[in-house]
Structures are given as C-alpha cells and as structure tokens.
C-alpha cells in the first residue's frame with residue numbers, strides 16, 4: 651500500500667521539528683536548494699525511523715517547484731505540505747528575498763493546492779516581521795492576496811524604488827504569505843483541505859544566528875531580551891503550533907496566521923519594544 655506523502659520545503663530546523671511531529675508512518679519528500687542541507691537532514695531523520703527522500707529544489711523557480719511536487723506524487727498522494735524554506739534579511743539581497751519568500755511561497759501554495767489530497771493540510775512559515783510593519787491599504791493587501799502568481803513581482807508596491815531595504819522586502823514577503831494563505835484557503839477548502847501560516851518570533855536556527863551576527867544583531871538580541879518571554883524560542887515550540895494546526899484538533903482552523911513570538915509583537919506596539927517616535 652502506498653503511503654501518504656508529506657511534501658516539505660526547506661530542510662532547516664523549523665521544518666525538521668514540524669516534520670518529526672507529523673511525518674511518522676508517511677513518506678516524507680524534503681526539498682532544499684542546498685543539497686548538503688537536505689541530505690544531512692534526511693540522514694538524521696532516516697536514522698531516527700522516518701522515511702525521508704531528499705531532493706534538490708529551488709523555491710524561487712516554478713519549474714523546480716513543479717518537479718518537486720511531481721517527485722512527491724510518484725510515492726503516493728500528497729496529504730501534507732510543510733513550507734519552511736526561506737531566506738532572511740541578512741542572508742540575501744532584496745530581489746532574492748522577494749523571489750524566494752514571496753513569489754516562491756505563493757507558487758508552492760498554488761500548485762500544491764491543485765493536487766492536495768481531499769482532507770489534506772498544510773502550513774507555511776511566515777514571520778512576526780509581517781506583523782510589525784505599518785498596515786498596508788486594503789487594496790494593497792488584496793493585491794498581495796489575489797494577484798496571479800506570475801504577475802506578483804510586477805506589482806508597483808514591490809518595485810525597487812518602493813522597497814527600502816532587505817528588511818522591508820522580508821516584511822512585504824511575510825505579509826504576502828499571510829494574505830496568500832487566506833486566498834488559497836478558499837481554494838484548498840474546495841477539496842476539504844486546509845492551509846495556515848505560522849509567524850514565529852526569534853527562533854534559534856542557522857537563519858536566526860546569521861541575523862544575530864548580521865547588521866541588525868543588537869536589534870534582535872534586544873528584541874528577545876525585552877519581549878514578555880525574555881528569551882528566543884525553539885523550533886520545537888513552533889512545531890507545537892503546527893501539530894495543532896495539522897491535526898484533527900485544528901479541523902476548524904484554515905486561512906489564518908498564528909503569531910508564536912514570545913509576545914515580541916505585543917511589546918513592539920504597547921510595551922518596552924515600542925520604537926521611539
């Protein structure tokens with residue numbers, strides 16, 4: 651009998667923590683741009699009793715995403731999606747951040763939505779960053795939600811003259827993830843499937859460590875010191891939320907985003923992390 655398939659993009663720490671919660675007894679197909687990451691993580695999980703196939707995949711490229719999905723389908727029906735691939739503001743230029751985090755995520759949600767098994771479920775990892783940026787107008791939010799994927803990067807609000815820096819690009823990408831999840835949840839719902847996003851705060855992973863050592867290192871260290879939790883989070887704490895969303899207990903939850911940030915966003919608006927005017 652063919653197993654249900656979990657498609658998992660982004661062989662990082664958050665993705666692995668989620669895959670370990672939901673992947674038992676399933677075929678897990680994990681894709682990442684860095685072959686060494688995907689092979690290393692597949693070995694860790696196969697040595698722990700999971701059934702993981704590593705593949706090379708570039709989230710910024712539609713053809714690569716389609717190949718990734720097709721590879722998954724050779725093993726069985728796609729029952730779950732975990733999207734934890736991404737680049738952070740200190741890791742890449744504006745153009746790459748928009749191509750991977752914004753466009754690539756939108757394409758992946760769209761294409762998996764077309765083939766997801768009835769009753770299937772997905773999570774995509776957004777970020778608290780999308781919650782901290784100033785509100786966009788309802789029309790701009792709708793553009794991020796509903797513009798056809800191949801036209802997304804041509805939107806006026808994403809043109810270089812309208813993007814201040816890599817942090818702004820990352821914030822726009824993560825805002826787009828949240829809006830796209832709402833848009834896609836309607837389509838996924840036609841198949842009885844659900845899709846949600848999680849917006850983590852600072853979670854210690856290689857990506858966050860690059861941020862600690864990057865130009866905004868002090869900003870990030872201050873953020874976790876002054877958030878209500880008083881510390882950064884762990885990938886396992888993000889997986890706690892994903893496990894709820896992807897289980898039967900989350901059956902009434904779709905098209906929404908969950909902040910899991912130790913209260914950093916609350917403190918940014920109404921506490922000690924509030925920027926000085």
Ligand SMILES: NC(=O)c1ccc[n+]([C@@H]2O[C@H](COP(=O)([O-])OP(=O)(O)OC[C@H]3O[C@@H](n4cnc5c(N)ncnc54)[C@H](O)[C@@H]3O)[C@@H](O)[C@H]2O)c1
Pocket residue numbers: 659660661662663664665681682683684687707708709710734735736737738750775776777778849850851852853854855856857858
């Ligand atoms: N760690 C944090 O503090 C934090 C906070 C908020 C949001 N996030 C988000 O969580 C997600 C996962 O990050 P993480 O912290 O687990 O980092 P990580 O560095 O452990 O994993 C990210 C993975 O994405 C892969 N990747 C990068 N570009 C890719 C591409 N074009 N195609 C395919 N794979 C690609 C990387 O090779 C890496 O293996 C990202 O979307 C990130 O923005 C992380």
